[in-house]
Amino acid sequence: MNNYRSHYDLSKNKIIMIMAGLMVGLLVAALDNSIIGTAMPKVISNLQGMEYYVWPFTSYMLSSTIAIILFGKLSDIYGRKTIIIAGIITFVITSVMCGFATNMLELIIFRGLQGIGGGILISLPFIVVGEIFSPRERGKYMGILASVFGLSSILGPILGGVITDTIGWRWVFFVNVPVGIVAVSMLMYSLPNFKLPDVKKVIDxxxxxxxxxxxxxxxxxxxxxxxxxxxxxxxxxxxxxxxxxxxxxxxxxxxxxxEPILPLYLFKNSIFTISSIENFLASALIFGGIIYVPLFAQEVIGLSATNSGLIMIPMLISLTIASNIAGQIISKTGKYKMLAIAEFVITGIGIVLLATINVNTSPYALVVYSTILGLGSGMMYTIFTISVQNAFSIREIGIITAAMQFFRNIGATVAIPIFGFIVNASMGSQAAVNLSKTEVLTLSIQNIFLAAIILAFAGVIIAFFLKEIPLSEDEPTTQKMPEETVENAK
Known part of the structure; x- marks a missing residue:
């Protein structure tokens, strides 16, 4: 046991219990959107309101993105344990409310409330890991946590389909109740309530x-x-x-x-600014693949919805594996800059290959291209969170970690409508030419990946400017957390 871990006086069994609890809590929130996506057609047919199809997603994404920053800061004041358990309870209660929704308006409102809990659950676990482990150790544990996103992307559509077809779409929400109870029970027992003593209890x-x-x-x-x-x-x-x-x-x-919820002085640190931009770009690129590879598989190649989903599994598995491998490399070497460059180079290769797809592209080629994209993108979850945590003192770890997840969310949120606009504009211009519907859609999707090449290239260039501070094997590079900031650690 190294000095940093013993500083918190946490046993190996308690560390295992904490990680298990964090992963279960994170899994609940990470599964949500992929499960709901599968269930939404049945939801719409039951509640009516096709014109509001995207709004349950939008209300959830909006509230969760706001919650990431807000509760990352509030956890500095009231403690990580208090906020994360409140997040799980909020998520569970609002899941039940969603399950009992009688119309689309109610579902949209309840999903917005559910997003508050979801935002807490996708950011606080990474903050806790940053406080428990030394900078050098964080890599492998961040990789383990980040793998939950890949796992949820694989399990979500499957579980969503099975639950919806067997016991009904409402149970897509009700199933969160027992899982949430398990997560709360594990964290109540094991997680210390880290908080910062010098933070003024002033709400911004x-x-x-x-x-x-x-x-x-x-x-x-x-x-x-x-x-x-x-x-x-x-x-x-x-x-x-x-x-x-x-x-x-x-x-x-x-x-x-x-006590600002997002201190502006953070952007004066080049590592924070560059990592924020890189998270934004990497998230935009992976979502381009997640959305348009299945569309291409179904509408151009002619695969069924089930088979187009199966095509995505290798990409999501590679994303999970890459996240863990990146974490292990960082833990062993104490360095991250070359990995940041490699991430965008690999992602760029995947994007370039996807930009070549046409009506003659085989499903196997599509699997290879998207898997390369997943390998590059999966490294994002580990590299940039560790780089910023290593650049600041423990006092800022809550807000900087939350900020990284915030910029990932914003990257996806901004990219999705822009890619949609490219498709619509391309289809409109190509329709004037004598091309079949399939050929028009193919060219439109090609244009998305051609535009994405620019983002990948920008990511590579920006990565060269990422300053590298060697990771410590013992304590944070700038400041060890004062002992009085850890409550109930024993």
């Missing part, structure tokens, strides 16, 4: 309000922009302008806040 209300309004405007604009045929361009521009004004007010509020 101005920051919370302006941040929420800014993101709400952005999310609504991007959701409406997915289809310009049904949404007013003036309405979309108005929402974007509103969002920009709110972001400006948010920055103004944060400069004056005693």
């Amino acid at each position: 209300y101005s920051g919370i309000i302006t941040f929420t309004l800014a993101l709400s405007g952005l999310f609504l604009a991007l959701t409406l922009a997915r289809d310009l045929n049904t949404s007013s361009l003036i309405e979309i521009i108005g929402l974007l302008l509103f969002s920009a004004v709110m972001f400006a007010l948010f920055i103004w509020a944060e400069k004056r806040a005693i």
